[in-house]
Structure formats: C-alpha cells, structure tokens
Ligand code: AMP
C-alpha cells in the first residue's frame with residue numbers, strides 16, 4: 255500500500271499532548287544555542303470532503319487512518335440533504351441551509367429570474383450562489399483567514415456583481431484568502447501538499463479554516479458500483495491520502511480539528527432498472543431537466559393538464575408530485591429554481607427520457623436522503639473533541655453550526671441546522687483539552 259504512514263501516526267496527531275512536534279516537549283537546555291524554540295501553533299480547522307464516501311464504507315476494514323480518527327473522536331452516519339447530489343450537499347454543508355433554501359437545488363438547473371441561462375457544475379456567476387452564505391465568507395468577514403483546496407462554490411466571488419459589458423467580469427464579492435479553480439487532474443497528493451504548504455506559512459498568513467476535497471471514491475462508485483473491489487481500492491487510496499495529511503500535520507507540529515465528511519452515499523444501479531418517461535407521458539407534453547434518480551419536469555405551453563394527468567398517478571418504482579406537494583420531510587419544493595413537477599425513483603432505479611440503448615451497471619446517488627445507501631461519512635477528531643464514539647444520525651446542515659463553534663463565530667440567525675448533535679462531545683478548553691506542550 256503506497257504512502258501509508260504508521261497507524262500510530264494518526265493516533266499521535268490526536269492525542270493532545272503529542273499534537274505538537276516532539277521538539278516542543280524537549281527540555282529547553284537541550285536546544286542548540288542558535289535555534290529559536292519551536293512555535294506553539296493554534297489548532298486549524300480542516301473540513302475534508304470525500305465525495306461519495308458512503309457511511310458504511312468505514313466498516314470494511316480497509317481504512318486504518320479514518321478508523322483511527324473515528325476511534326479517537328466522534329463519527330456518525332450523516333443524513334445528506336435532499337437531493338443527495340454533490341453540489342446541493344456541499345453547499346448545504348458549507349452554508350447550513352438545505353438546497354431548497356441555499357439555492358443550489360441540483361447539479362444542473364435553470365432559474366426563471368435568469369431566462370436562457372443554465373446552472374452547471376462550472377457556473378461561477380455569484381447570482382447562482384447568493385441565496386446562502388458559506389462558512390468561509392462568514393469567517394473572512396470576521397477576520398478569520400480561510401483557504402480552500404477545492405469545494406463546490408469556493409471559487410465564487412460571493413456577493414459580487416456580474417458585469418456583462420464589455421466582457422463577463424465580476425466586481426466585488428468575497429472569496430477565501432486562498433482558493434483553487436477546480437481541476438480534476440490535480441492529484442490527491444498535490445491537494446494534500448497544497449494544504450500542508452498553506453500551513454507552513456508564518457502565523458499571520460496561515461489559514462484557520464481549510465477545506466480539502468477528494469473525488470476518487472465517488473468516481474469509482476459510479477463506474478463500478480458501491481460493492482466492487484475497485485471501489486474498495488479507491489476507498490483504501492483516499493485513506494492513504496488522509497494518512498499523508500496527518501503525517502504532514504505531525505511533521506509541522508500543527509494541531510488540527512479534522513471534520514471529515516461525505517456529501518452522500520452510493521446505490522448500485524443497472525440499466526435493467528430504468529423508468530422510461532416517454533412511456534409515462536408523451537414527450538411533447540414536457541421539457542426534462544436533470545434525469546437519473548430524480549427528474550424535474552416542466553410542461554410545454556398549453557399541456558399542463560395532460561401532463562398532470564399522466565404524472566400524478568401511481569407508478570411502479572417512481573413517485574411524482576407537483577413541486578408544492580413534495581412530502582415535507584424532503585424540505586424541497588418552494589424554490590423557484592425547482593421545476594413544477596418532480597419525480598423520484600425508488601432506490602436503485604433510474605428515470606430516463608427513453609429506454610437505455612445498451613446494458614450497464616454501476617452506482618449513483620440523488621435518492622431519498624433517508625435511504626441507508628445515501629448515508630454519508632462523518633468523522634470529527636482533534637483537540638476540540640472528546641472520544642465519544644458513534645453518534646446518532648444527524649442532518650448535514652448541522653455541520654456549519656459545528657464549524658462556527660470551532661471558529662468561535664456566533665450561531666447563524668437563519669440556519670436550518672444546529673449544533674445539538676455535538677453537545678457533550680466538545681472538549682472544554684483548559685480542562686479536557688490537553689495543553690499543546692504537555693508531556694506524554
Ligand atoms: P456528481 O455528478 O454529483 O457525482 O458530481 C461529482 C463530480 O463533481 C466529481 O466527480 C467532480 O468531477 C465534480 N466536481 C466536484 N467539485 C467540483 C467543482 N468545485 N467544480 C466542478 N466540478 C466539481
């Protein structure tokens with residue numbers, strides 16, 4: 255296995271007194287005369303996303319670093335927000351608001367307020383993103399330096415204005431002090447190295463909140479399915495990347511509160527489990543948005559009654575609603591960006607415009623956020639956390655309130671979550687939290 259640091263390394267990082275470089279515990283008299291004493295560093299908060307890391311992947315016995323982190327802190331099967339897709343959930347985690355209220359209601363959508371425009375995973379115009387404020391913007395506004403090694407929305411000049419003449423430019427807005435334009439070709443090792451390099455800086459230029467994003471587990475889950483050995487290989491690989499991060503932090507003597515999350519899980523699919531919409535309603539009656547685990551459907555002019563009659567009746571392996579009638583537990587349907595009709599497939603099934611042309615298997619996500627297959631990884635460990643083991647499942651909009659606690663920011667006035675799941679798991683400074691330079 256490449257790059258794995260010894261398991262005790264993960265534990266050592268989290269054990270309070272040994273968070274600091276061993277040099278910190280060396281008696282002063284042994285310092286070479288010409289070397290200044292090592293700096294005592296403040297803990298950094300690192301929010302890591304492992305895209306598509308289903309909660310139960312942690313039980314496969316192939317993740318020594320993540321498992322050691324979980325054992326030394328807290329973990330849970332976290333409920334994603336609906337729909338269980340990448341962009342809506344990364345934005346829910348960063349803003350503390352569900353997609354219906356954070357504005358990123360799918361990976362691709364349109365907005366009646368911006369006719370002719372379409373949101374895609376590369377859209378960076380601030381107006382798509384301005385319905386909810388991400389934690390790095392709140393932090394920067396409060397004078398807390400942040401750095402993002404990828405995270406959906408972290409490249410956006412948040413709150414800025416799009417100036418379309420003479421070219422598409424953006425004026426104003428707030429970004430992390432350091433950020434990177436998303437590029438899937440940047441390797442996981444390069445991503446970890448970038449984070450460690452930011453933390454190598456002098457204290458004044460060092461971030462206090464960092465994000466780090468890995469996509470290889472999601473990619474493998476889609477291609478091979480959640481139960482495949484190639485997905486296991488990607489899981490083991492990302493665990494090695496976490497090991498590298500821990501080793502880098504240890505080498506710097508940089509204490510860290512790590513919050514490791516996933517945006518959603520993964521369910522096995524097969525082309526044999528496809529619902530062809532053209533057999534449900536005449537395609538001339540509607541325009542289709544995103545398809546897959548769910549479909550947003552807009553009637554064509556004059557055809558609303560006929561479309562409603564075709565959709566709003568029982569279907570095998572699929573439920574359809576008018577957007578205002580989507581069951582309340584999904585917290586989805588009031589945003590103008592959501593299409594007037596919405597269909598959701600049963601787990602493992604897919605909605606398509608027409609029958610598949612060739613056979614395929616693999617994995618996907620976007621289903622009911624309460625389905626066990628959609629449950630997402632959550633681990634938190636570091637000097638701020640007590641070893642409290644496995645918590646009851648909670649909603650991913652509770653992560654932003656936890657981050658605010660760690661950064662000593664006041665609670666958000668209008669968030670959808672709260673820090674209740676973590677009460678009793680946070681160490682009180684000075685009492686449970688071991689001093690950085692304490693002995694072993
Ligand atoms: P999904 O279709 O929901 O599985 O989306 C996962 C994919 O989103 C990943 O494989 C990435 O390639 C892509 N992705 C993740 N972060 C970004 C980003 N910041 N910008 C553009 N694409 C991204």
Ligand code: ZN
Nearest residue numbers: 305306340517
């Ligand atoms: Zn994802």
Ligand code: ZN
Nearest residue numbers: 306340472476
């Ligand atoms: Zn995915």
